[in-house]
Amino acid sequence: xxxxxxxxxxxxxxxxxxxxxxxxxxxxxxxxxxxxxxxxxxxxxxxxxxxxxxxxxxxxxxxxxxxxxxxxxxxxxxxxxxxxxxxxxxxxxxxxxxxxxxxxxxxxxxxxxxxxxxxxxxxxxxxxxxxxxxxxxxxxxxxxxxxxxxxxxxxxxxxxxxxxxxxxxxxxxxxxxxxxxxxxxx
Amino acid sequence: xxxxxxxxxxxxxxxxxxxxxxxxxxxxxxxxxxxxxxxxxxxxxxxxxxxxxxxxxxxxxxxxxxxxxxxxxxxxxxxxxxxxxxxxxxxxxxxxxxxxxxxxxxxxxxxxxxxxxxxxxxxxxxxxxxxxxxxxxxxxxxxxxxxxxxxxxxxxxxxxxxxxxxxxxxxxxxxxxxxxxxxxxx
Numbered sequence: 001x002x003x004x005x006x007x008x009x010x011x012x013x014x015x016x017x018x019x020x021x022x023x024x025x026x027x028x029x030x031x032x033x034x035x036x037x038x039x040x041x042x043x044x045x046x047x048x049x050x051x052x053x054x055x056x057x058x059x060x061x062x063x064x065x066x067x068x069x070x071x072x073x074x075x076x077x078x079x080x081x082x083x084x085x086x087x088x089x090x091x092x093x094x095x096x097x098x099x100x101x102x103x104x105x106x107x108x109x110x111x112x113x114x115x116x117x118x119x120x121x122x123x124x125x126x127x128x129x130x131x132x133x134x135x136x137x138x139x140x141x142x143x144x145x146x147x148x149x150x151x152x153x154x155x156x157x158x159x160x161x162x163x164x165x166x167x168x169x170x171x172x173x174x175x176x177x178x179x180x181x182x183x184x185x186x
Numbered sequence: 187x188x189x190x191x192x193x194x195x196x197x198x199x200x201x202x203x204x205x206x207x208x209x210x211x212x213x214x215x216x217x218x219x220x221x222x223x224x225x226x227x228x229x230x231x232x233x234x235x236x237x238x239x240x241x242x243x244x245x246x247x248x249x250x251x252x253x254x255x256x257x258x259x260x261x262x263x264x265x266x267x268x269x270x271x272x273x274x275x276x277x278x279x280x281x282x283x284x285x286x287x288x289x290x291x292x293x294x295x296x297x298x299x300x301x302x303x304x305x306x307x308x309x310x311x312x313x314x315x316x317x318x319x320x321x322x323x324x325x326x327x328x329x330x331x332x333x334x335x336x337x338x339x340x341x342x343x344x345x346x347x348x349x350x351x352x353x354x355x356x357x358x359x360x361x362x363x364x365x366x367x368x369x370x371x372x
Contacts, residue, residue, distance in 0.1 A: 011298075011302060011303065012251075015251055015252070024212055024213075025212075025213045026252055027210075027213060027248040027249055027251075028246065028248065029252075030248035030249075030251035030252055031241075031245045032244065033248075034243070034244040034247050035278045050246065051370060054242060055217075058220040058221065059213065059217045059237070061217060061219075062214065062215075062220075063213055063216075065197045065198075065216035066212055066213055068202070070354070073299070073308075100247065112197075116197060116219075117197065117219070128303045132235075
């Protein structure tokens with residue numbers, strides 16, 4: 001969908017399309033709709049990031065708490081959002097053996113008991129080995145570090161989800177350029 | 187559930203129980219969990235209201251945009267949240283004739299086109315006649331008035347949803363008192 005089409009969406013369609021770019025937080029897409037028209041997909045991303053940054057610390061923790069565990073019970077029971085399902089699948093978290101799953105469950109539980117929110121990482125930028133490694137490492141951080149780190153991961157997840165929904169000007173330009181190049185090569 | 191049991195809930199259970207006291211905004215319950223232990227149900231309500239008030243105007247509009255239309259397509263298609271379903275049913279919005287539904291649809295559309303968010307009213311405190319009257323009247327307000335009014339209605343809906351989930355100290359006390367009175371009347 002290109003930016004002109006996006007800018008002409010009524011809020012209901014905008015929320016229905018972009019409502020889960022931040023996991024289970026449709027209020028965020030619903031809020032940034034107030035700032036349309038957006039000059040580009042990057043402007044939607046910037047508006048979402050600014051909204052998140054303006055939240056009190058409890059609100060940032062609230063966003064993290066709306067995220068499912070990685071390789072957790074929502075994956076096992078099929079109750080993940082479609083976006084999370086695809087991302088956890090891409091990282092191979094749906095193809096773990098029983099021992100791996102039980103190790104992950106133990107680490108997730110340890111993380112949640114320590115910080116009061118779940119371990120959030122951009123699964124698309126990782127595989128199951130690096131996810132377990134990072135979970136182990138990040139357990140050594142402070143709560144403030146993990147809240148900030150979790151929010152950065154949320155923004156990264158959001159960036160990639162937006163990318164799959166918006167044809168940015170940049171993308172159009174490069175498509176256009178590659179067409180021109182191809183034509184000039186004939 | 188009494189306040190001690192509520193205060194001992196892990197965030198996942200808290201969000202699963204209180205996640206929809208503000209319609210489709212689980213981030214709000216997830217955020218206020220940071221402020222536990224709560225001395226009472228009223229303190230949970232106060233924390234939620236404070237969180238809402240601290241949001242930028244776009245965030246308040248975002249909350250309104252997460253609400254379904256009254257007697258709208260979610261009611262017709264059975265896709266309302268269980269809480270909204272019950273409330274719209276209690277106001278008789280599920281027993282409207284075709285002409286009433288089409289009048290309501292027209293007024294809802296007019297309201298949304300004018301303000302950029304849906305008409306929100308606490309259905310439990312109204313019936314279908316007073317809802318249509320208020321929708322007509324409120325169409326004459328400014329956007330700022332309606333944003334503020336909508337948020338007050340959200341708080342009222344939240345108060346009643348909380349009431350059905352929390353046995354407040356007050357409620358326990360009055361139950362106890364009425365038992366005492368009854369005993370003394372024997």
